[in-house]
Amino acid sequence: MHILSKSTYIKGLQCEKALYMQKKHPYLRDKLSIEQRAKFQRGTDVGVLAHKVFPNGIDMSPNSPSQFPKKVQETWDNLCNPEVNVMYEAVFQYNDTLIMLDMLVRDGDHWLAVEVKSSMRLSDTYYNDAALQYYVLHGCGVPLSDFRLMYLNGDYVKEGSIDVQQLFKMESVMEYVTEHEAFVKENVERLKKVVALPHSPLVNIGTHCYNPYPCDFQGHCWKLIPRNSFLFTTAMDDEILFQCYFNGVNSNAKMLRQIEPDSLEAHQIEALDTNSYYVDYKTLYSLAPQPKPKSVAYLNLLFNRPAIPELDGTKPYEEMILAFALQGEHKYDASIDPMPSIGLRRDDLAAQNRFVWDCFDDHSRWKEAIDLLIEKLSHYEQIVCFAPQNLTTTLLRHKIIQNQTIGYKVFNLFEVLQQAHFYHPAIKQGLTLQSLEKSLFSDAKLFEHSRILLEATSNDLLSYQQAREDLITENEIITKTYQLFFK
Ligand code: SF4
CATH class of the missing domain: 3.30.420.10 (Ribonuclease H-like superfamily/Ribonuclease H)
Known part of the structure; x- marks a missing residue:
């Protein structure tokens, strides 16, 4: 069985505790917001449409996680079968890390790896995703001609039925993923050790709780923070608020002693203390x-x-x-x-x-x-x-x-x-x-x-x-x- 996957690896890069909790105590996760669910659905719809760019592939998606080992074997069988030219969601495992690749396309005696994104711009997270997938594919010995990210072309205008060749753009990230292979290896080893820990790693709350993604264990990790804590103010930079907090400023009263009495931060803390709201009526x-x-x-x-x-x-x-x-x-x-x-x-x-x-x-x-x-x-x-x-x-x-x-x-x-x-x-x-x-x-x-x-x-x-x-x-x-x- 695998230890890491693409999503748990990305989670672990954000916070080791989030990874540990996801693996050992997933029931403590916050409920998925509608917005997040809609985002997943959007990603699935775009991914399915993207298959048309390389049609007639074999879908390797497992029906349940228990099928992963079987699908890994079938993926290998297909790689060796000259009649198979395209696979969707091909499953690979290397160094206890499992990935499902959106599309794998035969390219002479090599394979072209394609990962689909439902956005119009590429972000660091997408590059990190691709780097992990490349690490596993390379580790498995799959000969790759290129690794590309496929995403939506913001200039495409629909006329009649969707022209998938025009709707999607592709960018090679081969250089990035090869350059980052050592970085991925290091992190995979580190995160595997985190999962093997006998107890959750000690990680304090901080800006990583919502950066780059809102963590779904906030309900658990933040439960001891009073609902009226100055950490919920917005006037000062979050980095500074956490710095104060970890330097012993652990109450609103102490925070008020650190700041100007008539500052916006002070007004916000007063609103918290009186269970009310603040608005600058003069400006309003x-x-x-x-x-x-x-x-x-x-x-x-x-x-x-x-x-x-x-x-x-x-x-x-x-x-x-x-x-x-x-x-x-x-x-x-x-x-x-x-x-x-x-x-x-x-x-x-x-x-x-x-x-x-x-x-x-x-x-x-x-x-x-x-x-x-x-x-x-x-x-x-x-x-x-x-x-x-x-x-x-x-x-x-x-x-x-x-x-x-x-x-x-x-x-x-x-x-x-x-x-x-x-x-x-x-x-x-x-x-x-x-x-x-x-x-x-x-x-x-x-x-x-x-x-x-x-x-x-x-x-x-x-x-x-x-x-x-x-x-x-x-x-x-x-x-x-x-x-x-x-x-
Ligand atoms: S809430 Fe913050 S500290 Fe807790 S697991 Fe998530 S990112 Fe880590």
Whole structure:
């Protein structure tokens, strides 16, 4: 049986304890987030499509881990069989390290190794992956003509059926992997010893807990850190926070003695100590819309960025609007609105001014959203949204804003709260609508934005309904937040 695999090797490079825990106590792992699950699924879809670049291969994927030894043998049999020219997920083992290679293609009397990535750029982790795979292939004595990484070509535009030869690009990493063979060997030996330890290695928490990937043992390793520890602040660099922590600054009171009393870090610690949030009200109010708008619409847009282009004329990861929820609010004006709402409760009023649109069942209709938005937004003086990207630019790109008549109306709560240094421990991993809800209104974990996206792209009517409801819930958080600070 093998000791290391590609994923455990990469985990071990990040943290020895994470590797040990994964091998010996996997049940202590945190639950996989929807976002991570969606990422895995995306990788699988792209990998399967990439097979078409080298078609008619034999799929060596085992049905279960118990089949690994059998698949290693079958891979060898196929290598020696002149009738086999392409293998997918070929399984090799060397020095207790097992790998599954995306594609192995016969190239004369050598083989071309190809590893597929579902992104448009190559990162250090991908190079490290490839270096481990090369180490095993070379150790097994497989004669390689080249080792290439295959990834998505960001310039590819879909017209008709997908042209896989154009969709994918390849880059040789042969030089890198041969140069790093000694580095891999050293780390494989080191990590094998870690797995053999009688107990978990002593590794302190640190920035490696979320760098380069969020570790899935944080729930276990961080359980003794109080939820209001200064380690959850964001004003200072994490490296400095950990340095203080390991130098004996192990409480908020001690940390406060180290820093300027009126600093942002001090304000954040005070928020932690009072179980509240911090915002720089002076900046916040200076950013408030002036004069107060007579009509406001709260807008929540749901975008989809499919790795493999779905529609003609689009590129990998190109953004399309999948749905939006718009909640309008007018100041009552009897001269233009002769009391249409008498007898209606607050909820009815809200529903009356709500508009929800989606193209979940047919993404080719997505451009209908543009005309609808142009028409709907024109009724309001102010459009309030929450968008990590610059929404004005997005609206301009989709020509929802043709000129500045709508542009100046966009009020992006995300940007405003960031500028006003909004802080709560829930936003340590990022300011999102979910963390905002947790910070300001409720501790209940309502939903994940990525779950809405997953539901919206699921081909399931019930999931579509849930996605619509969650989209409205998100819009209510936008509404409540704006009203809390600016009404
Ligand atoms: S949470 Fe941090 S210390 Fe614990 S295993 Fe993960 S990376 Fe290592």
